[in-house]
Amino acid sequence: DTAVSQTPKYLVTQMGNDKSIKCEQNLGHDTMYWYKQDSKKFLKIMFSYNNKELIINETVPNRFSPKSPDKAHLNLHINSLELGDSAVYFCASSHTLVRLNSYEQYFGPGTRLTVT
Amino acid sequence: AQSVTQPDIHITVSEGASLELRCNYSYGATPYLFWYVQSPGQGLQLLLKYFSGDTLVQGIKGFEAEFKRSQSSFNLRKPSVHWSDAAEYFCAVGAPMNYGGSQGNLIFGKGTKLSVKP
Numbered sequence: 001d002t003a004v005s006q007t008p009k010y011l012v013t014q015m016g017n018d019k020s021i022k023c024e025q026n027l028g029h030d031t032m033y034w035y036k037q038d039s040k041k042f043l044k045i046m047f048s049y050n051n052k053e054l055i056i057n058e059t060v061p062n063r064f065s066p067k068s069p070d071k072a073h074l075n076l077h078i079n080s081l082e083l084g085d086s087a088v089y090f091c092a093s094s095h096t097l098v099r100l101n102s103y104e105q106y107f108g109p110g111t112r113l114t115v116t
Numbered sequence: 117a118q119s120v121t122q123p124d125i126h127i128t129v130s131e132g133a134s135l136e137l138r139c140n141y142s143y144g145a146t147p148y149l150f151w152y153v154q155s156p157g158q159g160l161q162l163l164l165k166y167f168s169g170d171t172l173v174q175g176i177k178g179f180e181a182e183f184k185r186s187q188s189s190f191n192l193r194k195p196s197v198h199w200s201d202a203a204e205y206f207c208a209v210g211a212p213m214n215y216g217g218s219q220g221n222l223i224f225g226k227g228t229k230l231s232v233k234p
Contacts, residue, residue, distance in 0.1 A: 110157075
């Protein structure tokens with residue numbers, strides 16, 4: 001009965017590889033997000049999807065591409081991984097962005113990505 | 117520029133003692149304000165939120181926060197801390213409706229780590 005789930009929980013890979021992180025929510029939300037938390041715990045939004053449409057892209061390198069097959073899923077694909085991509089990536093979801101409760105975001109447990 | 121400042125990186129309190137975590141923001145208007153908690157190895161959980169109205173808001177787990185417009189602050193408080201409150205606490209702001217910023221785009225502070233002594 002997990003609300004927002006992510007797989008894998010840990011991901012260790014080498015520079016130059018391509019990897020994906022999956023996210024699923026069973027809350028019936030319309031909007032999903034990806035955040036990056038760096039080694040200093042600083043949390044910054046990367047993307048959000050509302051009804052399968054990208055609506056925020058905060059100057060993220062185009063090596064990162066979110067893909068949403070449906071409202072309940074938002075996957076993050078990363079090409080040509082670099083050392084600086086090492087971080088914890090959090091998926092989150094909320095109601096549609098025209099109501100106040102859209103600001104109540106529910107977070108997944110995170111995926112710790114280590115690039116060697 | 118829009119920003120959130122949490123001046124205390126790490127705070128240690130004794131169990132049963134009171135707690136106040138500080139949060140200041142810089143924003144072009146009065147933003148929506150939030151506190152989230154992150155337990156070790158977990159995602160973030162919303163503790164409380166402020167949109168408008170009463171400046172003292174109550175949240176889950178016995179937490180409250182007070183919005184002070186004159187100080188651009190939204191400090192988190194708890195009268196008696198429990199050992200299970202040990203975690204990382206994040207203050208966040210969001211663009212108010214019809215302000216023109218990206219709706220739903222939360223800007224987070226860098227967090228305050230809370231340790232609780234027995």
